């Protein structure tokens with residue numbers, strides 16, 4: 001598995017207050033961004049249960065690529081939780097990210113089927129090649145590496161998603177060849 005690094009803290013300051021002020025569960029985001037509708041559907045499926053907070057934040061991160069402050073506020077309001085609690089959970093777990101994804105993205109599936117076919121070794125080599133640890137974006141903003149739970153296509157394991165495109169039955173050599181043009185972005 002990848003190394004667990006200390007989280008980079010981000011501030012609630014600068015949050016874009018785009019959430020409507022009406023205290024309704026059926027939240028609507030003023031931006032009109034359809035991803036919020038998908039997030040709403042996910043929260044509705046979970047019956048807005050506070051116990052589902054981690055699952056819901058996972059969905060939010062998969063939809064938006066990161067947990068920006070306005071997204072955390074949105075979730076807190078929908079679940080009727082104090083924003084401080086939502087923020088606390090988001091900062092506690094290293095799988096959540098506050099930083100925008102890089103220009104290039106590499107998502108390694110580490111679900112069971114991919115894991116038994118060498119996903120961990122592949123992730124380690126990709127991290128080494130790119131100089132970026134999973135869950136992080138390079139300082140120059142060029143490359144993000146992350147892991148996913150099962151992507152739902154286990155018959156294609158192991159899977160890596162490069163810049164949004166699914167690559168099936170990946171080998172380490174094939175994966176390294178895909179990111180080679182991206183260059184190295186971290187310390188050697």
Ligand code: FES
Nearest residue numbers: 109111114150151
């Ligand atoms: S475990 Fe990777 S797609 Fe299911």
